[in-house]
Amino acid sequence: MIETSARHRPGRLWTRLATFVLLTGALLVGAGAPAAAATTIEINQGNVPTTAANFTQNCDPNLGGGPYPNQDVWVFNLPGNPQTSGTFQSVTATFSTPTGNVTLTIPTDPNSAIVNDLGTSKAWIRTPAGWTLLNATAVISGTADFFVLTHTCAASSPEVNPRLTLTKTGSPASGLKVGDVVTYTYTVTNASTGTATPITAIAVTDDTVTGITCQATSLVPGQSTTCTGTYTVTEADVERGQIVNTAQATGRFGEQLVPSNEATFTVTTVTPKPKLTLTKTGSPAKGVKVGDVVTYTYTVTNESTGTTASITDIAVTDDTVTGITCEDTSLAPGESTTCTGTYTVTEADVERGQIVNTARASGEFREQTVYSNQATFTVTTKVARPGLSIDKKARVDTDCKDKCKNGDVAHKGDKIFYTYRVTNTGNVTITNVAVDDPTAGQVVCDRTTLAPGTSTDCHAVNPYVVTEADVKAGKVVNTARATGTYRYQNVVSSSVTVTVCVEEPHKKEHEKGNWNDKENDKENDKENGKGKGKDGLPVTGQSLTGALALGGGLLVAGGGLIGLSRIRREVNSSL
Incomplete structure (x- = not known):
């Protein structure tokens, strides 16, 4: 029994070992091998772009x-051994449609699925008929480098719908000014459905742009082409502030004309800024006096921006100068014109000491009045110098004119008439002009206001009557001066003196003479042994000294005679 047991013991050991290996394998199979990492790959580019009708047909x-x-059916395949190539986890496809590009994902979008039980991994999706497959990508579990569009099932009776779409842009799109060039770009796409026939004779027309050219003029469904055209900004565009233009593409589908949608694009312009500038000068600029003429020169410049339009009706106004004329009255941007005007200096200007005047230019820009800056210029005048001069004359009215040889001298009782001429020798007007003459008394003048350089005549109201005192003095000395007012300032001239000689009518002719013959009188007095009275005035009658000497001698002689008579009487009495 024991031996028998010993012989069977190794067999049981091997049985147990086999059982353990089987259980371990089962566990490993149950757990599964580790999953391969997900990879994104692209469709074979030889398969796109295409429509379902233009691809291999197989309706499975x-x-x-x-x-x-x-409706079109699209079927994608991941070629190769599924154990190495892997399986589809998702497929994302982009289609061109009449309304634009559409991206769909298998299996999340409706009418789509991934099938892995037909050999290699496959994916399918249904779309509206006529769409064009542009591109596709897939997320897979294996190591394949690409996937393919294996076949399609085109719609059984698709509706043929030839169609073009158009988009449009412009550059630059803002801040444009007159003369700038805008380049417009037009994108034309064949968005036809239900057909694979191209649209030919592609062209673009624009209500503003001419000479548009296209890179291609024939497009199969899903294809696009670019067309370009240029436009130069005009003054009218800048006036409106923008350029809004509309374009449309056209083509031929067989004998049928196919128009696209209308595409509009707006370009904005700079805002026109009309501007005038003014500068001003005057000549002469200093030392002017009343009556001088100052010529003013005005330079007007059009400094507008954002426009090439002219400013018209150019004119200059000045708060002092009138009658200003300009060489040109219409200026384009950057142009200038010269205007001139004259002004005559007044006394008020001289009183102020300067002429400060301000001017401004104006013009019209598109029914809008444009004003320049204000330009001021100062001209200085000569300093105000008020001044008066006086000239005086005397006329003697005498009864001796017919009796005396020297009728230009005065005698007692004669009348002396005084006249005057007062002149404004300054550079300003003087008012309240009068003559101050204490001897003549009241004096009246023809005018009492004198402008620079003018004169007035004046006269004493009453004549002067020669007195006995004048006869004793031998002359009438009369001094006068002119007076006036300048801006509350008294103006007085230098004094002027007129002397009239006075004599007694009975004086011998050779002793006569006027006050201006004093030197001759001195010589005559020396020769005649005559003396003179106070101030050199001549003394009338015999020499006073001789008379006194003669009277004294007579008195002494008389006294001696009386004394001798008394002595003789006394002697005679004694005897």
């Missing part, structure tokens, strides 16, 4: 079925 009921009215 296990892969989307078909054909369907107005």
